[in-house]
Amino acid sequence: MNLMRQQGVAAVILLGGAYDYDEYQLRMARFARSLDAAGSHLVLVGRPPLEGDVPATTVDYDNEGGAYAMASHLLSAGHRRVLVLPGHAELTTAQGRLRGAQRAFEAYGVPFDPGMVRHGPYDYEHGYEAVEAALHETPDFTAVLAGTDVVAAGAMQALRAAGLRVPEDVSIVGYDDIPLASQLTPQLTTVHVPYEEMGRVALRAVADRREGGAGRRKSADGDHLVLGTHVVVRNSVQPPGQHG
Numbered sequence: 001m002n003l004m005r006q007q008g009v010a011a012v013i014l015l016g017g018a019y020d021y022d023e024y025q026l027r028m029a030r031f032a033r034s035l036d037a038a039g040s041h042l043v044l045v046g047r048p049p050l051e052g053d054v055p056a057t058t059v060d061y062d063n064e065g066g067a068y069a070m071a072s073h074l075l076s077a078g079h080r081r082v083l084v085l086p087g088h089a090e091l092t093t094a095q096g097r098l099r100g101a102q103r104a105f106e107a108y109g110v111p112f113d114p115g116m117v118r119h120g121p122y123d124y125e126h127g128y129e130a131v132e133a134a135l136h137e138t139p140d141f142t143a144v145l146a147g148t149d150v151v152a153a154g155a156m157q158a159l160r161a162a163g164l165r166v167p168e169d170v171s172i173v174g175y176d177d178i179p180l181a182s183q184l185t186p187q188l189t190t191v192h193v194p195y196e197e198m199g200r201v202a203l204r205a206v207a208d209r210r211e212g213g214a215g216r217r218k219s220a221d222g223d224h225l226v227l228g229t230h231v232v233v234r235n236s237v238q239p240p241g242q243h244g
Helices: 002-006 022-037 063-076 092-108 124-137 149-161 195-212
Strands: 012-015 042-045 056-061 082-085 143-146 171-173 190-192 224-227 230-232
Touching: 002 022, 012 195, 022 042, 022 056, 042 195, 056 063, 056 195, 063 082, 063 092, 063 143, 063 171, 063 190, 063 230, 082 092, 082 124, 082 149, 124 149, 143 149, 149 171, 195 224
Parallel strands: 012 042, 042 056, 056 224, 082 143, 143 171
Antiparallel strands: 190 230
């Protein structure tokens, strides 16, 4: 980031979730002010906004709301024992997805069992291993809420390896709506995140700022832009039947 500041770039755009510690906030605020002093600008995409009066723009999506909608979709189908694979416990993306799921359970008046949560990386191996372990430890789950589509793919394979069918025996849902989601069998019900639109909005924010002058400051609301998410219903969910 220092190198890009020295090269006089119009903006630095950082993508993806973060571990939102105090150290992170201080480091990002320092970079934002340094870039601003050089006539550049920091844009955070899919990351937590910076606290206080920091010259940075955040382009985010309704992460928690997407998880709430997806968990509600499972609950409305009749599922009550849901294995939740939200991601690493310290990652802001995972924290939001877990909060959304918990809020849905609360709204439906269904007790949320923390023992049904398995934290881990957003990769295929975690999805497979978490479901494999859960089948031995808490085999009464009827659905899997995976933190990403890639995790869902691993979970789906673990269910198949155990002789279980999706969605006849266990329903499964993902998050992100990457191309893989529609390529799986069955096609995966998931949360659509407007990643391309977030990129366009980030660049528009940079262009608008430059047209307004280097010293321009937006309102606090204008510096944190949030795009919507929605559930894409495909074929991986049905009401729970007889498990196994």
